[in-house]
Amino acid sequence: MTLSWPRVPLAxxxxxxxxxxxxxxxxxxxxxxxxxxxxxxxxxxLLVLGRLAPATGCLLAGLAAVxxxxxxxxxxxxxxxxxxxxxxxxxxxxxxxxxxxxxAAERTRVLLNVERVGDEPRTGRLPVTLYGVxxxxxxxxxxxxxxxxxxxxxxxNPGGFDYGEFLRREGMPxxxxxxVDRLIALDDPGPRWNVRVRRAxxxxxxxxxxPTSAALLSGLLLGDRADLPPEVDDGFRRAGxxxxxxxxxxxxxxxxxxxxxxxxxxxxxRRVAAVAAIAAVLGFAFVVGPxxxxxxxxxxxVLVLGAVLLERDASVLNGLALAAxxxxxxxxxxxxxxGFQLSFAATAGIxxxxxxxxxxxxxxxxxxxxxxxxxxxALWHFNQLSTIGPIANLGVVPLAGLATILGLLxxxxxxxxxxxxxxxxxxxxxxxLAMRALVTLAARVPGALVHLPAPHWxxxxxxxxxxxxxxGWWRWRETRxxxxxxxxxxxxxHLVVAVTIGAWPLVRPPDGRxxxxxxxxxxxxxxxxxxxxxxxxVVDAGPGGGMRLDTxxxxxxxxLWNHGVLQLAGLVTTHDDQDHAGGSAALRRxxxxxxxxxxxxxxxxxxxxxxxxxxxxxPAGSRRNDDALxxxxxxxxxxxxxxxxxGAEAExxxxxxxxxxxVTVLKVAHHGARTSSTPPFLEKVKPxxxxxxxxxxxxxxxxxxxxxxxxxxxxxxxYRTDRDGAVIFETDGFALTVTRWATREVEHFxxxxxxxx
Amino acid sequence: xxxxxxxxxxxxAVLTAAGAGLAVGHWRAHHPELVERLEQLDRTPAVAAGxxxxxxxxxxxxxxxxxxxxxxxxxxxxxxTERRGRPAKLTAPPVEAPSPGPLDLNxxxxxxxxxxxxxxxxxxxxxVAARDEGGRFASVDDLRxxxxxxxxxxxxxxxxxxxxx
Numbered sequence: 001m002t003l004s005w006p007r008v009p010l011a012x013x014x015x016x017x018x019x020x021x022x023x024x025x026x027x028x029x030x031x032x033x034x035x036x037x038x039x040x041x042x043x044x045x046l047l048v049l050g051r052l053a054p055a056t057g058c059l060l061a062g063l064a065a066v067x068x069x070x071x072x073x074x075x076x077x078x079x080x081x082x083x084x085x086x087x088x089x090x091x092x093x094x095x096x097x098x099x100x101x102x103x104a105a106e107r108t109r110v111l112l113n114v115e116r117v118g119d120e121p122r123t124g125r126l127p128v129t130l131y132g133v134x135x136x137x138x139x140x141x142x143x144x145x146x147x148x149x150x151x152x153x154x155x156x157n158p159g160g161f162d163y164g165e166f167l168r169r170e171g172m173p174x175x176x177x178x179x180v181d182r183l184i185a186l187d188d189p190g191p192r193w194n195v196r197v198r199r200a201x202x203x204x205x206x207x208x209x210x211p212t213s214a215a216l217l218s219g220l221l222l223g224d225r226a227d228l229p230p231e232v233d234d235g236f237r238r239a240g241x242x243x244x245x246x247x248x249x250x251x252x253x254x255x256x257x258x259x260x261x262x263x264x265x266x267x268x269x270r271r272v273a274a275v276a277a278i279a280a281v282l283g284f285a286f287v288v289g290p291x292x293x294x295x296x297x298x299x300x301x302v303l304v305l306g307a308v309l310l311e312r313d314a315s316v317l318n319g320l321a322l323a324a325x326x327x328x329x330x331x332x333x334x335x336x337x338x339g340f341q342l343s344f345a346a347t348a349g350i351x352x353x354x355x356x357x358x359x360x361x362x363x364x365x366x367x368x369x370x371x372x373x374x375x376x377x378a379l380w381h382f383n384q385l386s387t388i389g390p391i392a393n394l395g396v397v398p399l400a401g402l403a404t405i406l407g408l409l410x411x412x413x414x415x416x417x418x419x420x421x422x423x424x425x426x427x428x429x430x431x432x433l434a435m436r437a438l439v440t441l442a443a444r445v446p447g448a449l450v451h452l453p454a455p456h457w458x459x460x461x462x463x464x465x466x467x468x469x470x471x472g473w474w475r476w477r478e479t480r481x482x483x484x485x486x487x488x489x490x491x492x493x494h495l496v497v498a499v500t501i502g503a504w505p506l507v508r509p510p511d512g513r514x515x516x517x518x519x520x521x522x523x524x525x526x527x528x529x530x531x532x533x534x535x536x537x538v539v540d541a542g543p544g545g546g547m548r549l550d551t552x553x554x555x556x557x558x559x560l561w562n563h564g565v566l567q568l569a570g571l572v573t574t575h576d577d578q579d580h581a582g583g584s585a586a587l588r589r590x591x592x593x594x595x596x597x598x599x600x601x602x603x604x605x606x607x608x609x610x611x612x613x614x615x616x617x618x619p620a621g622s623r624r625n626d627d628a629l630x631x632x633x634x635x636x637x638x639x640x641x642x643x644x645x646x647g648a649e650a651e652x653x654x655x656x657x658x659x660x661x662x663v664t665v666l667k668v669a670h671h672g673a674r675t676s677s678t679p680p681f682l683e684k685v686k687p688x689x690x691x692x693x694x695x696x697x698x699x700x701x702x703x704x705x706x707x708x709x710x711x712x713x714x715x716x717x718x719y720r721t722d723r724d725g726a727v728i729f730e731t732d733g734f735a736l737t738v739t740r741w742a743t744r745e746v747e748h749f750x751x752x753x754x755x756x757x
Numbered sequence: 758x759x760x761x762x763x764x765x766x767x768x769x770a771v772l773t774a775a776g777a778g779l780a781v782g783h784w785r786a787h788h789p790e791l792v793e794r795l796e797q798l799d800r801t802p803a804v805a806a807g808x809x810x811x812x813x814x815x816x817x818x819x820x821x822x823x824x825x826x827x828x829x830x831x832x833x834x835x836x837x838t839e840r841r842g843r844p845a846k847l848t849a850p851p852v853e854a855p856s857p858g859p860l861d862l863n864x865x866x867x868x869x870x871x872x873x874x875x876x877x878x879x880x881x882x883x884x885v886a887a888r889d890e891g892g893r894f895a896s897v898d899d900l901r902x903x904x905x906x907x908x909x910x911x912x913x914x915x916x917x918x919x920x921x922x
């Protein structure tokens with residue numbers, strides 16, 4: 001074999017284990033256990049018979065089964081906090097498992113290792129959101145306080161990230177919230193050394209550099225992006241160089257390389273230098289925290305340095321495989337983590353790809369190899385395809401490297417003398433400015449960042465196989481020209497298949513159905529109308545703005561991209577409350593938006609009529625609930641009434657104006673508030689189905705029991721986004737299907753009077 | 758020689774950094790307003806960035822994802838096995854808004870016809886062509902002379918259309 005895999009004994013093990021971990025969701029533990037037992041027996045028998053190749057296969061299958069068992073969720077212990085009956089308000093005592101994270105003004109997230117609840121001992125981890133300005137807390141500190149326990153929740157939308165599901169998989173089905181004034185610290189051990197080092201480094205940087213540059217350097221050195229202004233952060237993403245803001249193998253390699261070469265130059269001897277570099281790398285990992293990318297780089301770095309120590313050759317791929325095995329054995333859930341996937345894919349791409357010689361071409365080769373390897377991952381998680389990235393990296397990465405080395409030097413010096421540290425920080429300030437200028441420039445290039453639907457897993461598989469075959473084509477082209485030709489042709493075929501499948505959502509012809517989705521955005525409204533002719537309008541974009549999670553960016557944009565919607569025919573904000581208008585800024589940033597629904601006229605989209613029922617002369621910015629825009633949507637025999645947040649006053653105005661109100665589906669006004677949906681209004685609307693867009697545990701008590709009773713009295717079937725997740729209505733004008741996304745329950749209704757559905 | 762070549766290179770690098778640092782530090786101290794302007798190079802005023810009231814944006818909202826690593830569920834269309842049970846029958850409310858009453862096949866233009874569910878512009882044009890060629894429609898069933906308008910589709914359209922005298 002001319003491929004190098006026989007010299008990478010750990011790679012098949014890592015791949016087998018990863019496959020097992022990935023399959024754990026589909027394989028039952030009992031089945032996997034049987035597979036382990038069978039493969040062990042068979043493997044042993046084959047070994048005795050001297051049949052090595054089949055024995056290898058058997059044992060690899062066994063390892064995969066072990067991976068599946070390892071990744072299967074363990075049942076929670078009987079005293080686990082996750083078994084607590086929620087919701088409940090209880091006194092919780094526990095120790096901070098990590099440093100607190102301040103994620104918004106007066107919002108802090110801490111992770112508690114629970115010790116007791118009330119008087120009973122309890123175990124398990126509990127994420128707690130603290131309201132108010134939190135006192136200085138630190139990892140390892142014991143705290144107690146009155147907390148409100150509830151089930152972990154997230155937004156449940158097609159193609160959306162469900163934080164609640166994520167927490168449940170991590171063994172934290174219960175979360176808590178508490179006010180800081182109800183929390184008391186039971187001891188004060190003071191921060192651990194690694195936290196002290198991190199804080200001191202940040203303070204030293206902030207003392208000398210202006211705020212934005214300081215925040216950028218904190219990102220480069222420590223992966224700490226909390227203080228980075230959003231537009232700068234966004235610029236790095238658009239320029240395709242976001243990876244420099246995460247601590248990665250790059251930082252670790254720089255540290256190891258710098259310590260090793262300086263000590264070698266100081267004639268300390270290679271072994272001493274290697275030991276010191278290992279210590280520096282481990283220390284750095286403790287300071288920046290156990291991100292998957294850091295762990296990967298540390299394992300590989302220690303392996304390479306260890307090889308120097310033992311005077312042996314190190315195989316980078318072997319190190320990569322070992323890192324994967326170790327991380328997955330300890331934290332199998334990391335396999336699905338974008339950081340893990342990006343880090344391993346990029347490294348594997350760089351190591352495996354044939355790279356041209358020369359500084360410029362070599363760097364471009366590295367950049368392109370990494371981009372090709374992470375492309376499906378970036379599309380899958382973030383819908384992002386960076387076109388400028390390979391070029392922008394050529395300038396940004398060297399600058400980031402220089403800034404990182406100088407920054408480490410500056411921070412180290414600053415531990416002894418502030419003035420000395422300031423000199424080196426000043427020296428790297430122009431580098432930071434140059435990097436920011438370059439990033440701003442690259443981010444401004446039209447089409448620098450393209451958003452596309454997340455590819456289907458078959459497309460990703462075809463793409464991966466295509467890359468491997470392309471590698472074979474290159475490796476074999478001199479030794480085995482015949483194989484090389486075959487591999488080349490197959491690679492091309494696979495890539496074509498991958499692109500075709502990946503592009504399908506974009507080119508798919510419209511299916512002639514109207515799809516109206518009431519998205520789960522918590523307490524707020526976001527409705528996407530996809531017309532039979534493929535055009536899409538959005539009525540309200542959910543909560544957003546500075547102080548909360550922006551559902552425009554987090555829920556609507558991914559939903560639209562994943563449905564192949566890259567531009568909107570219209571975006572309308574019914575009134576100016578943040579729970580309806582907040583997300584629209586993000587949509588305006590990411591989509592080109594047509595002028596449909598901008599005026600008071602009815603619009604037609606492929607047989608669908610959208611009719612504004614209210615007219616307001618109030619300018620945008622001053623529309624309150626009763627000024628909200630109301631729309632009627634009609635397609636064949638199926639109709640919808642979208643009532644935004646209107647109250648009794650606007651309802652009576654609509655009734656007085658004899659607006660056409662009778663519909664099949666009512667989007668209940670104002671999240672089901674008591675002051676809306678008055679009996680005369682409901683009497684006129686007579687909805688067969690009613691959908692309430694409302695957040696779980698909202699402080700307003702929506703939907704009100706009164707409203708629910710009134711709706712029930714009209715005979716309407718009720719859907720709620722707080723229980724059902726996104727509610728999806730699909731119709732061809734006669735048959736109507738309703739999907740509750742949280743449970744994937746589908747109901748069929750027929751509106752053809754002759755029953756022809 | 759006192760130093761080797763690589764050692765001198767290292768010394769040179771450290772001296773360059775220190776010298777540059779001192780120079781930049783002095784320059785910064787003397788030109789605070791220029792420093793301020795340079796620092797604004799990639800900043801946009803909060804209003805222009807289109808974030809209502811968003812000078813203080815939450816870092817988690819800005820960084821594009823939760824600090825905890827998100828794993829996303831894939832979009833999944835409801836499979837055919839999930840579509841169980843017979844469709845429930847709903848009575849349709851009067852179709853009030855789109856057209857005042859059913860559409861008159863003998864008066865409607867291509868645009869009106871194309872607004873009927875399941876009727877695209879091609880089919881609408883064929884309907885008008887059939888009317889122009891073969892005369893007015895005598896009944897809804899008379900639509901059978903239009904290519905592509907089978908019995909099923911006619912029955913579905915029946916409540917929405919009528920035939921004028």
